[in-house]
Amino acid sequence: MYKIKINGIVQGVGFRPFIYRKCTGLKLSGYVKNTGAGVEVLVDDREKFLKILNEIPPLARIDDYTIEEVKINKKFNDFKILASSESKGIAFVPPDGFLCDDCLRELKDKKNLRNDYFFITCTNCGPRYTIIERTPYDRDKTTMSDFEMCDFCRKEYTNPMNRRYHAQTVACKTCGPKLALYHNGKKIKGGIKETAELIKKGEIVAIKGIGGFHIACATRDCVVLRLRKIEKIRENKPFAVMVKNFEMLGKIADFNEIEKKILTGKERPIVILKKLNKNSLASVSNLDTIGVMLPYTGLHYLLFDYLDEPVIMTSSNLPESPITTELREQFIPYILDNDRRIVNPLDDSVIKVIAKKKLFIRRSRGFVPGAIKIADVRGVNKQILALGAEMMNTFCIYREGNAILSGHIGNARNMRTFEYSKKIINKFLNFTKTKPEVLISDLHPEYNTSKYARELSEKLNIPLIKVQHHNAHVYSAAAEHELDDFAGIACDGLGYGTDGKIWGGEVFHNNERIGSLEEHVMLGGDSSVKNPPKMLIGILMKFLDENEVKKIMIKLKYYKNNEINLLHNQYKENFNCLKTTSMGRVLDAASALLGICDKRTYDGEPAMMLESSSGEPYYLKPVIKKEDRWVLKTTPVFEYLIENIDKDKEQLAATVQYYIAKGLFEIAEKYKKPIVFSGGCAYNRLMTGYLVGKGVYLNEKVPAGDGGISFGQVAYFLRNGYGI
Numbered sequence: 119m120y121k122i123k124i125n126g127i128v129q130g131v132g133f134r135p136f137i138y139r140k141c142t143g144l145k146l147s148g149y150v151k152n153t154g155a156g157v158e159v160l161v162d163d164r165e166k167f168l169k170i171l172n173e174i175p176p177l178a179r180i181d182d183y184t185i186e187e188v189k190i191n192k193k194f195n196d197f198k199i200l201a202s203s204e205s206k207g208i209a210f211v212p213p214d215g216f217l218c219d220d221c222l223r224e225l226k227d228k229k230n231l232r233n234d235y236f237f238i239t240c241t242n243c244g245p246r247y248t249i250i251e252r253t254p255y256d257r258d259k260t261t262m263s264d265f266e267m268c269d270f271c272r273k274e275y276t277n278p279m280n281r282r283y284h285a286q287t288v289a290c291k292t293c294g295p296k297l298a299l300y301h302n303g304k305k306i307k308g309g310i311k312e313t314a315e316l317i318k319k320g321e322i323v324a325i326k327g328i329g330g331f332h333i334a335c336a337t338r339d340c341v342v343l344r345l346r347k348i349e350k351i352r353e354n355k356p357f358a359v360m361v362k363n364f365e366m367l368g369k370i371a372d373f374n375e376i377e378k379k380i381l382t383g384k385e386r387p388i389v390i391l392k393k394l395n396k397n398s399l400a401s402v403s404n405l406d407t408i409g410v411m412l413p414y415t416g417l418h419y420l421l422f423d424y425l426d427e428p429v430i431m432t433s434s435n436l437p438e439s440p441i442t443t444e445l446r447e448q449f450i451p452y453i454l455d456n457d458r459r460i461v462n463p464l465d466d467s468v469i470k471v472i473a474k475k476k477l478f479i480r481r482s483r484g485f486v487p488g489a490i491k492i493a494d495v496r497g498v499n500k501q502i503l504a505l506g507a508e509m510m511n512t513f514c515i516y517r518e519g520n521a522i523l524s525g526h527i528g529n530a531r532n533m534r535t536f537e538y539s540k541k542i543i544n545k546f547l548n549f550t551k552t553k554p555e556v557l558i559s560d561l562h563p564e565y566n567t568s569k570y571a572r573e574l575s576e577k578l579n580i581p582l583i584k585v586q587h588h589n590a591h592v593y594s595a596a597a598e599h600e601l602d603d604f605a606g607i608a609c610d611g612l613g614y615g616t617d618g619k620i621w622g623g624e625v626f627h628n629n630e631r632i633g634s635l636e637e638h639v640m641l642g643g644d645s646s647v648k649n650p651p652k653m654l655i656g657i658l659m660k661f662l663d664e665n666e667v668k669k670i671m672i673k674l675k676y677y678k679n680n681e682i683n684l685l686h687n688q689y690k691e692n693f694n695c696l697k698t699t700s701m702g703r704v705l706d707a708a709s710a711l712l713g714i715c716d717k718r719t720y721d722g723e724p725a726m727m728l729e730s731s732s733g734e735p736y737y738l739k740p741v742i743k744k745e746d747r748w749v750l751k752t753t754p755v756f757e758y759l760i761e762n763i764d765k766d767k768e769q770l771a772a773t774v775q776y777y778i779a780k781g782l783f784e785i786a787e788k789y790k791k792p793i794v795f796s797g798g799c800a801y802n803r804l805m806t807g808y809l810v811g812k813g814v815y816l817n818e819k820v821p822a823g824d825g826g827i828s829f830g831q832v833a834y835f836l837r838n839g840y841g842i
């Protein structure tokens with residue numbers, strides 16, 4: 119006999135019944151059972167069995183397996199599913215899935231008992247993580263325990279030959295969750311059809327989904343503008359839309375084979391696609407791109423039975439707060455609720471494809487809490503909790519070669535969001551049976567996450583490691599590609615540097631900072647983040663006189679004469695002026711100078727608008743100077759912009775981005791090592807496109823932005839140990 123131990127996502131995804139059905143069909147004998155860490159199979163024919171592993175169920179994922187020949191005295195006449203055996207190892211919770219083709223067929227089949235039932239699912243599809251209260255994944259430990267199965271469902275649930283054998287989400291119209299429509303707090307008659315009618319009429323409806331509530335509405339300008347008024351923080355922030363199918367998608371955006379595959383994947387993320395026409399759907403997204411997803415639950419498919427247009431589907435939450443899951447938290451007059459509780463909230467995941475590489479902007483529903491393999495190269499063999507940074511935050515748990523990353527949490531500066539993240543941390547520690555032996559935080563002393571790490575480190579009496587923000591970024595990418603000696607470029611907004619200054623356009627050789635962008639003044643400190651023209655004044659003052667700067671500012675209508683005088687004085691007296699090497703701030707300033715964007719209403723807006731307004735670049739030669747490190751001068755590119763300010767704006771916009779990408783690459787290249795590129799600017803298709811062309815590695819498993827920092831902190835520790 120052969121004993122096969124399989125690791126990966128193999129529990130709660132129909133893996134055991136699948137093995138059972140296949141082995142029974144092939145007349146193999148032996149057993150299959152869940153262990154704490156995965157699945158164990160005993161079988162008499164090794165070759166026949168291994169072939170089965172090529173066609174595993176859609177939600178399952180095999181990371182690795184071992185085979186061992188064993189002598190067994192007991193004789194097996196047939197193939198059995200045995201009860202689970204306990205183990206101290208890590209228990210994996212499966213991520214949520216889409217609606218599978220079999221369920222979709224039943225949904226549309228008039229003769230099927232689950233015809234038109236919004237919560238149709240099976241072992242191959244439907245929610246998982248978002249409904250789990252405790253592990254292991256059994257119905258009584260999920261929010262489906264609120265629903266007593268009817269005889270019909272129970273029969274399927276207990277039949278190993280059925281697709282719904284041990285499908286913990288099994289439910290039907292009789293016994294399962296039910297919909298309820300509300301208007302101004304009162305229950306009204308109606309369901310999906312009525313909701314679709316409301317959307318068609320231009321109403322805005324909050325709809326409960328898998329990981330939380332969405333706000334849904336039509337994409338017409340008048341409706342979108344009303345939505346933006348309700349959600350003040352989203353003044354300009356692009357919304358994602360859901361489309362019925364590729365036919366509908368083809369009318370609004372361009373997509374290639376890679377993007378198509380991601381859109382139809384079992385995770386069903388939002389994919390950022392190039393619009394067919396930059397000016398279409400401008401109120402939904404003022405960029406040349408738009409976030410799009412396909413239906414992923416029965417409810418979505420049923421909505422599109424009545425809708426012939428794309429629908430905005432955006433997370434329902436108040437400014438900077440986590441996605442909402444409760445009826446009482448909704449702030450929209452119309453609500454389509456259901457009585458299935460969501461215990462682990464998750465936003466939709468967001469992916470952008472650049473130069474054929476898949477980049478996570480947000481890694482949440484469908485991917486979380488799937489483990490990412492990461493090698494313990496120095497054999498530190500510790501259980502780790504890394505708390506990440508602040509904006510777009512995630513945390514990461516590490517044990518035994520697995521990094522388990524949380525979903526998108528939001529801005530941990532917001533106390534509500536931060537309190538919420540502490541709760542999720544505890545849940546993850548319980549799910550994974552982890553007792554942290556090492557804590558990791560960002561170097562920034564004032565982040566809530568850093569303060570909490572200090573508090574926990576004292577409480578648990580375990581060491582606290584602090585990792586510099588951008589160094590964590592490059593280590594996240596290096597670890598993904600198993601690089602032990604590398605050069606890394608990290609570009610983003612702002613991060614706390616080891617010299618106490620604000621970094622953001624950095625080059626490293628492993629953990630040593632070897633280069634950066636030129637330092638510029640942030641006039642008014644943090645206030646220049648929201649006001650790119652202030653950043654621009656700081657840069658222009660380096661090579662123009664006061665009057666010339668004044669003329670430019672007045673021409674661009676950013677400031678009046680007396681306002682500029684004040685800012686000039688502030689610059690000269692160095693009052694509330696911070697120094698930064700941030701890439702984001704340089705792109706913001708360029709965006710302001712070219713008249714593209716002068717106000718930041720959401721993170722990254724001026725730089726994204728610059729990217730969106732780019733054509734073909736002029737290849738300006740980067741100026742690099744050796745100081746205590748290599749410094750890429752960015753003043754020359756602003757001199758170039760001023761000299762050519764009346765020429766093609768799209769060319770000028772592209773020139774800035776290529777100049778910086780090329781310059782930083784030239785610094786990194788001096789070290790003759792493999793090069794990685796990470797940080798929020800990795801979502802910029804011009805810079806990333808250029809760097810990928812040069813053979814640079816990117817993050818493809820965790821976000822390149824700050825959502826990947828916690829993973830990078832773990833990667834840093836696994837490669838550097840305790841010494842900083």
Ligand SMILES: [Zn+2]
Nearest residue numbers: 218221240243
């Ligand atoms: Zn299904």
Ligand SMILES: [Zn+2]
Nearest residue numbers: 268271290293
């Ligand atoms: Zn039922």
